[in-house]
Amino acid sequence: MKNEENRSVIQGLYAAINVKDFEYIKTLGHEKSEWFDIPFNSTTIGESSIVASWEKRFTIFPDVTYEIKNLIATDSYVIVQGIERGTHNGTLKLYEKEVEPKGTAIEVGFCDVYYLESGKILKANSNFDVCSLLRQLAA
Numbered sequence: 001m002k003n004e005e006n007r008s009v010i011q012g013l014y015a016a017i018n019v020k021d022f023e024y025i026k027t028l029g030h031e032k033s034e035w036f037d038i039p040f041n042s043t044t045i046g047e048s049s050i051v052a053s054w055e056k057r058f059t060i061f062p063d064v065t066y067e068i069k070n071l072i073a074t075d076s077y078v079i080v081q082g083i084e085r086g087t088h089n090g091t092l093k094l095y096e097k098e099v100e101p102k103g104t105a106i107e108v109g110f111c112d113v114y115y116l117e118s119g120k121i122l123k124a125n126s127n128f129d130v131c132s133l134l135r136q137l138a139a
Contacts (some may be wrong), residue, residue: 009121033049036123043107060090060092063086
C-alpha cells in the first residue's frame with residue numbers, strides 16, 4: 001500500500017524535524033526535489049532542498065516543533081495540517097520586511113503538501129498562517 005508508505009515517510013520527516021535529525025531529512029531528498037516555501041515565495045531545488053528549507057526555519061526559530069493534527073496520504077501525495085511552535089530568535093525576512101527577534105513564543109497553523117515517488121519527496125508546497133505569525137510577533 002503506497003499510501004501507507006507515503007504516510008510513514010512524512011510522519012518520519014516531522015519526527016526528524018522535531019529532533020533536528022538532518023541526516024534522516026537528507027535521505028528524503030532527490031536530485032529533482034523542489035521545495036516551495038509559499039510565504040517566503042522561495043523555491044529550492046535539488047537533493048539538499050529539503051534540508052535547506054528546514055535549516056532556514058531553524059535559524060529563525062531554533063526550537064521549532066511541529067504537531068501533526070491531520071494527515072491524508074494517497075499513492076502520490078501527502079497533505080499535512082498542524083501546529084508549528086517555536087521561539088523567535090532569528091531575523092525573519094518576509095515580504096521585503098525584516099522582523100528582528102524578541103524571543104517571542106509563537107504558535108501558528110501550517111499546511112504542507114508533498115508529492116512523493118519511491119520514498120523520496122519530489123515536490124513540497126509549504127504554507128503557514130502568516131497573518132497569525134505577524135500578529136504574534138507584533139504583540
